[in-house]
Amino acid sequence: MLPSPTTTPFVFRVQLSSTRRGARLARLLVEQQLEDWGLPRTSPVTRAVVAVTAELAANAASHGRTPGRDFEVRLSLTAAHARVEVSDTRPDRLPPPSPDAPLPSPDTATTGRGLFLVNAFATRWGCERRTQLVKTVWAEVDR
Template structure:
């Protein structure tokens, strides 16, 4: 079985955004948009050298999944996008920021023993992140929920940090 030249070319290219310290992506405030943001965060962590299956990669992917799901569930305003921003920080951390258009609806972590369905995603975020919080959305209505994830040194293979 042979591969097409297009497939060969694509696999020979370095991963995009590997040398940039910030990755930003606007996504539709829908479950599909949240899944795409999580997948792109996963690809970006791999491009930066934190491979699939490592603690840093999996923590950023899970935190991104939780924050984007919250943004599209609780922060959705029809016709407004949400935004994901990942940044490598000095000191061995990756900062995950998810912005939505609903500034009046701040996230609340529910008690682990609560009888209510849902609401425990922020407990996972708190457990995996060094710190997390909220801030007004810069230059737009809404809020940004952020988390700082500690990372081990990335595996460099020419495309890492």
């Protein structure tokens, strides 16, 4: 049963190791949780949220990594939207405020396109410092 406008949103939270394996697991767990909440894996909302989760978790595992510290994924679902938040322990490494900067040269860059994907799939996204030690990058996909 999906939440209605008057019900409490569904919430899922998991802490994962800051590794490529942890990032992959984040994507798989979010996909499974959305299906458990009644959103099919093939729905546009699920596909968008899973793609965003994959990118944010990969960024947390590579750019937000502090040895010995995990990252956290929080997923919530309301009647209006799905929201994914990925928190890591590198608040000194914030994403750029806007993904409107030019893409890296395809001839030389092998990375640097992830937030363009987040911007394409998400209805809105942003980043905030939660504490001196934690930042959260979040994205919402309207249902």
